[in-house]
Amino acid sequence: MNRRIHVILLLTCCGPAALSQQTAAPQLHEDAVAAISLISEARVLSTISFLASDEMAGRDTPSPELTIASQYVAARFRGAGLDGGGPDDSFFQTHQLVTTMPPEQGAVLSEVNGESIAHRGLLSGGPDTIDLESIVMTEADALAADTAEIVCLDTLHVPPQAAERPQLVLATVARRIRALMEKQTKVVLIRCDGESILPPIADRLPEKSLFLKDGLKPECAVVLVSSDTNPVGKKLSIQVGAQRQVQNPVRNVIGILRGSDPGLSEEAILISAHLDHIGTRSYGDDRVNNGADDNATGVTAVVSLADAFASLKTRPLRSVVFVTFWGEEKGLLGSKHFVDKPPWPLSKIAANINIEMVGRPETDAREKAWMTGWKHSNLGALMNAGSQRIGVEIFNRTDVGEMLYSRSDNYSFVRKGVVAHSFSAGSLHDDYHQPGDEWEKLDIPHMTRVIQGLFAGALYVADNPVAPEASGK
Ligand SMILES: [Zn+2]
Numbered sequence: 001m002n003r004r005i006h007v008i009l010l011l012t013c014c015g016p017a018a019l020s021q022q023t024a025a026p027q028l029h030e031d032a033v034a035a036i037s038l039i040s041e042a043r044v045l046s047t048i049s050f051l052a053s054d055e056m057a058g059r060d061t062p063s064p065e066l067t068i069a070s071q072y073v074a075a076r077f078r079g080a081g082l083d084g085g086g087p088d089d090s091f092f093q094t095h096q097l098v099t100t101m102p103p104e105q106g107a108v109l110s111e112v113n114g115e116s117i118a119h120r121g122l123l124s125g126g127p128d129t130i131d132l133e134s135i136v137m138t139e140a141d142a143l144a145a146d147t148a149e150i151v152c153l154d155t156l157h158v159p160p161q162a163a164e165r166p167q168l169v170l171a172t173v174a175r176r177i178r179a180l181m182e183k184q185t186k187v188v189l190i191r192c193d194g195e196s197i198l199p200p201i202a203d204r205l206p207e208k209s210l211f212l213k214d215g216l217k218p219e220c221a222v223v224l225v226s227s228d229t230n231p232v233g234k235k236l237s238i239q240v241g242a243q244r245q246v247q248n249p250v251r252n253v254i255g256i257l258r259g260s261d262p263g264l265s266e267e268a269i270l271i272s273a274h275l276d277h278i279g280t281r282s283y284g285d286d287r288v289n290n291g292a293d294d295n296a297t298g299v300t301a302v303v304s305l306a307d308a309f310a311s312l313k314t315r316p317l318r319s320v321v322f323v324t325f326w327g328e329e330k331g332l333l334g335s336k337h338f339v340d341k342p343p344w345p346l347s348k349i350a351a352n353i354n355i356e357m358v359g360r361p362e363t364d365a366r367e368k369a370w371m372t373g374w375k376h377s378n379l380g381a382l383m384n385a386g387s388q389r390i391g392v393e394i395f396n397r398t399d400v401g402e403m404l405y406s407r408s409d410n411y412s413f414v415r416k417g418v419v420a421h422s423f424s425a426g427s428l429h430d431d432y433h434q435p436g437d438e439w440e441k442l443d444i445p446h447m448t449r450v451i452q453g454l455f456a457g458a459l460y461v462a463d464n465p466v467a468p469e470a471s472g473k
Contacts, residue, residue: 025385025460035308036390036455041448043307047076047300048359048447052292052439059291060279061211061327061334062097062248069275069299070251073324076303077255080310085254085321085343093252095337097327099209100124100217102202103241107223112235120192121202123173123222125243130186130221132238136231142183151180152189152225152232156198163197164281166205171216185220187238191227198224204282209246211330250326252334254343257309259462261317267348268319269462270420271305272335273298273355274328274409278433286435293426293437297359299324301451308455309462316462318350325409335409339416350467351379351419353458354410357426358450359442367449369425370397373405377419379461379468386460392453394423419468425450 028036050056050072057065074091077084084091103125110116112133134149142148156176162168177188192198202224221240225231253275259265277291290296306322309315321344327333339346358369369387371380374396384394404422405411413420425446431437461468 025389028389028456031313032456032459035311036452038308038311039304039448039452039455041444044300044304044448044451045444047303048292048296048439048442051296051299052290054288054290056290058279058289059275059277061276061330062099062250063279066250066276066326070253070324070326073253073275073299073303077253077306077322080255080303080306082255082257082306082310082322085256085323087343091253091255093254093338093341093343094249095251096247097211097250099211099246099248101209101244101246102205103244104206105241107221107238107240109223109225110237112237117225117229117231117236120199120224120226122240123170123190123198123202123205123224124218124220125241126186126221127219127242129242130238130240132186133235135235136189136233138232139180142180142185145183148180148183148185150187150189150236150238151185152191154191156190158197163201166201167210167212167216169198169201170210170212170218173222174216174218177218177220181219187221187223187240188218189223189225189231191230192224193227209244213331250334252326252338253324255306255322256344257306257315257320257322259317259319260315264317264465265319267350267467268321268344269458270321270323270344270349270352270413271302271355271458272323272325272352272409273302274326274334275299275324276326276329276334278329281435284435289433289435290438292439292442293357293359293429294432295328295356296439297357297426297442297447298355300447301355301358301454304451305455305458309459316459317465318462320458320462321349328409332409332412335412339412346413346416346418349413349418351461352410352413352421353383353454353461354408354420354422355454356408356422356424358424359447360426360429361443361446362427365425366443366446367453368393368395369423369450369453370395370401372401372408372410372422372424373414374401375471376405376414377421377468377470379419379421382461382464382468383423383454383457386457387453389460390452390456392449392456394453394457400428419470423454
């Protein structure tokens with residue numbers, strides 16, 4: 001920066017109006033200073049090194065490890081002295097997530113009055129057991145007909161990354177055959193040559209049930225056949241079992257610190273982070289996507305802030321609700337569940353401070369944080385006024401801050417009209433969504449300092465009689 005411009009900027013920034021805005025937050029009292037000292041590098045390290053350990057297997061939704069991680073967060077909330085924010089005063093808001101897998105027995109195909117036909121795997125069963133005889137039609141003929149029970153696709157192109165993501169294969173199939181569902185199609189055959197990646201994917205499908213979004217799962221049986229045979233025009237007999245369904249309990253973890261003001265404590269500041277990550281991959285020496293930065297750091301921040309807030313002898317005027325979400329990586333599912341069945345009234349949430357990736361700063365942003373969607377409310381200015389009391393800056397990151405506003409759980413709250421933003425102090429590094437996102441690579445002093453800054457900022461917002469306001473932009 002040109003030195004003269006620098007001086008002008010300094011003079012402008014330090015004019016009387018700017019000064020009064022920056023010093024609007026009252027000085028931190030002794031109680032708050034003591035609370036901040038609980039957010040130490042040692043405590044941050046012990047939390048993050050557990051949550052991001054290989055034993056947590058990447059905290060996939062759903063998985064036993066995500067369930068263990070949610071129990072850990074509940075234990076931390078309990079130990080901090082928070083009240084449970086779920087039904088019956090528990091710490092859990094539970095949802096039964098349905099996942100599916102193909103039927104155990106596979107499929108049986110034969111020509112009517114003829115030979116049985118070997119198939120190369122089953123990508124999906126139908127909603128019900130199928131036992132039918134019908135003539136196999138081409139896709140084009142099926143689309144021109146009124147009904148087409150068995151349809152054969154000559155080929156199916158899937159993206160290369162589908163080898164690691166069976167959900168992507170099933171979504172590709174679902175999109176391709178959508179129009180056939182209006183023709184009462186019960187079975188789709190897909191011809192595969194020797195190079196096709198579909199049979200090995202079909203072989204792995206019975207190992208793990210998969211979560212498939214509505215509209216992105218085949219609603220009929222999908223059977224792979226060799227490209228050496230062409231069943232079109234033949235009358236086939238086909239038996240396929242129904243797609244198996246598995247219920248998986250997944251949990252948002254919710255802890256509440258009641259505010260000290262009889263009126264304002266009806267309102268809450270909601271401090272959140274997503275607990276889930278993307279699980280494991282099937283190749284390589286290191287197969288665990290640890291999700292240390294994304295987002296064990298955010299969860300570490302949430303439980304550290306719970307410790308600090310709960311230690312205050314004088315509680316903030318507003319209540320503070322602490323939450324970790326499941327299913328962010330699958331499409332903000334846990335936070336959508338929270339806002340659809342809110343355990344705390346949405347109209348009484350003064351602001352959502354969501355925390356995402358605070359462990360690996362860019363070189364010029366050590367010990368600073370930034371807020372997404374800055375222009376949409378005055379929360380960033382308020383948080384910065386509070387955090388500057390201990391010298392931590394919260395700034396408007398203009399390059400990606402707007403784009404990332406809609407990419408995390410805060411956006412589920414934005415959709416419902418709540419002032420909600422994500423706070424980050426990280427970078428879009430090469431280890432993002434890779435096994436290399438390990439806790440050993442985090443900058444623990446930076447992360448600790450940022451969490452302390454978020455405490456000073458959130459305390460100011462929780463204690464401020466005037467709630468943050470949406471800007472209407
Ligand atoms: Zn994330």
